Amino acid sequence: MKSEWTKKKLSDIADFNPRETIKKGAIAKKIPMDVLRPFYRDIPYYVEECFSGGTKFRNGDTIMARITPCLENGKTAQVSILNDGEVGFGSTEYIVFRAKEGIADKDYLYYLVCSPEVREPAIKSMVGSSGRQRVQTDVVKNLEIDVPPLVEQEKIGSFLKAFDDKIALNDRINKNLLEQAQAIYTKMFITDADSLWPEGKLSDLIEVCYGKDHKKLHDGDIPVYGSGGIMRHVDRALYEQESVLVPRKGTLNNVMYVNEPFWSVDTMFFTKMKRQNVAKFVFHFLKGKDLASMNAGSAVPSMTTKILNAIPLQIPDDQTLSTFEAQVSPFYQTASYNNKESENLAAIRDSLLPKLMSGEIDVSDIDL
Template identity: 50%
Template sequence: MKIVIVTIFMALCLFPAYGNHNLEEQAKAIFKSWFVDFDPFQNGAFVDSELGQIPAGWNVGTLKDMLEIRYGKDHKKLADGAIPVYGSGGLMRYAEKALFSGESVLIPRKGTLNNVMRVIGDFWTVDTMFYSVPKKAGAAKYTYHILSALDLASMNSGSAVPSMTTDILNAIKIVLPAENVLKEFDRLTSFFWETIETNKMESQRLAQLRDALLPKLMAGEIDVSEVEI
């Protein structure tokens, strides 16, 4: 019975992650439809650009037009708390203080260069991870999809350790959609990302419950003999 309950706990903790994958795939599909295939704009005029044909009124620019890239900072002197701390490998710990609050695209500076993340709310990034400040509405979601699709590891500027620089990132050529289109994309996909954040919080809550109850269960401090499954 204990093994069954442990298995159920593990499945419950993993379930939100599976849901989040599906939600992100739906957001990605909308991005591809709008900004790769240009489905909603096929009845309008198109113009030639260095990145191929794009809808009239759009432009080609660089990542710097959308995001301000900032450096993370050392976290070792921070006390434990509730603020997530991210490195190039992902979530590292929870600390007492935030480095930034808001929607941001996190881009590895050292290590696993393709591990691009989108976060929102209070967070801290260590010195192996850049964070970014969007310069316009919708920029974070839009550039997250662009950067996630790129092979940033192939742009490595390091020798012993894979490395990324602000100069490389800022110079990446991207299509700049009309601002009203970018805002509408942001509005349309916000539901997916809000649900993802809700699922993340639920997953963390379940994980905390699991970590609190399972040791007691395995030690026999919780009686499950009469539990029906």
Template identity: 35%
Template sequence: MPNNWKTYKLSDFIDINPLVKLKANQSYSFVEMKDLDANLKTVRPSDFKTLKGGAKFQNNDTLFARITPCLENGKICQVRDLENNVGFGSTEFLVFRGKENISDSDFVYYLSREPFVRQFAESNMIGTSGRQRVAKEAFQNIELELPPIQEQKSIASILSAIDDKIENNLAINKTLEEMAMALYKHWFVDFGPFQDGEFVESEFGRIPKGWEVKSVYDIANYINGAAFKPSELVDEGKYVIKISELNGGITKNTGKSNKEVKPEQVINNGSVLFSWSATLDIFLWDKGEALLNQHIFNVLPNGSLSIEILYFLLKNIIAHFKSIAADRATTMGHIKISHLKETFLAIPNKNHKQEFQKIIEPIFNQILENLTENQTLTQLRDTLLPKLISGAVRLKEFRE
């Protein structure tokens, strides 16, 4: 242990479920479990609700999911943007905060993500299978060697710079997607650039002359992922990507397999994926080579449109398919191939496709570049975090 570090019980180092005074039956910022993204440092309130119970917290507190499988999936975030600095949320949060003159709240966040701390919490869950939780009192039983507060702040600053870059890339991507969607609508829905040209009647309505009407099914090849038996999920091999991975990323619960699948069921960075059951959405894959599970289409160009145009086209029309699935939902809403065949679009002529491609391709490429950079940054952060917090790597100004 470095000379000026000390050994603490975790419950002595951080304030767990600190007192926050809220008034009953008044409304406050609200954070629910699904708001937490295991890949991001910060979480922001998704709602404003009347207080009727739940975990209470203030800005910069760490929300630590204490229930399975959210804990195993890494749902741990630092809360921001609470109105009047306070809020409440799920009863399944433990709230962590730095102690005055002992611990820094940013460092506390990274400490709570440290693999040893997470593994300790997971191994100390109690309760019935499927509803196991870690209790606040469990953290009285873990001891850690930790740095003084000035070194804590420096460590947190290094790791926060990486997280800030990750979140900045995502903010840029949000703007780029909004721009691309507006451009798509202007060209393909409103026919804005062609209003001075000649239009013709079609089963889709009036469309620019030279364009054609095609079904969503006819503009691409939709390859459903493979079915994997439990016996085909092993410790080695490629990751098997299910809808949970599209929503929450690859976690330690993500299965692997060596199963031989069709080449079209192998995905890589830049693959456009269409989840058609339970969670209907369009995703741009960015986590390297993997195997695609059933209930997700790998969308492949068939010569009609480029992958870049297909991505934004499907993002534009997914709301239509969501409404179909909602009408059909019993336990799990979904759509069928017939719905793709029954949904029609106006498809531009060759010259107009090429013009739009020149506009949209750089946007698509920048979005993908930002996503893949985030994967590199995430790996860097996750490599540095345990080394800095354990003292295996020291910042220059604190070396002895």
């Protein structure tokens, strides 16, 4: 019951940037900022690099971006990609939260950090030059929050966790479906490729287009795609046809297939198809390429229209493309259904989150 909640500072229930050790030069798992997906609990992947500095964390810790616009875009995650006892690291632009044992539940703490109770004061505390503003960590540490007893924290955390667990399961299923589609692509277009197919360039199949800034758009139901996935939803679409999205900066290999009206941010390319039944073929073709290595001379990894357009490939005949489309379409239809379900689950979770964190919804008598 809310009457049993007590007012505490956030630093009373969480350790900030807890002290951990990784030897300089040691190979460790790194979570770059651009890996985090907006308003998504789980970290999709990591890279292994020599440690030279950065925030350090363990499984169960919450990491929150402290720099604009990453915080506003919802880049907050719960670490779960490490082994028992392993320490990972990431950007110096993270704040790391660790639930104090016997005082706070790690899942409750993650959702608390995601809630307006913490996000809104953190965003308001930002200082610095335009475009490089950062959260004042001391302001977040000293936030006074009504905190339920540990048992009730565990119930709140478990209740919200069920939504994200189902979203994560849908993502694993979709990953498996795309791997099956990729295997079909490999067999048809690499293993059994017809030597008589003409040589061409990617520009023979697609028109590469620049995404646009979305900040002035009103909220709506059209997804906005960045390199990490869906960032927000707006009231109008930039393009409404089947497309393949390619990051211009950041995680270049994070190519995406979209088959719904969408908006693409200005750090992404989207593509228009010049022939029928080529979008999924182009997607799997690019998924099999190391795009990050194609502009090795650039100081910052980036993709250009010139590089994309010039990628050589054999161009299959229309019948083969149609056969491929028919074989992989069921996988994509199932993945689309799962994505819609995940969007609905996330919307329900986000509507319940502030009510649970404020005590408006009482879970003290619920057995979970």
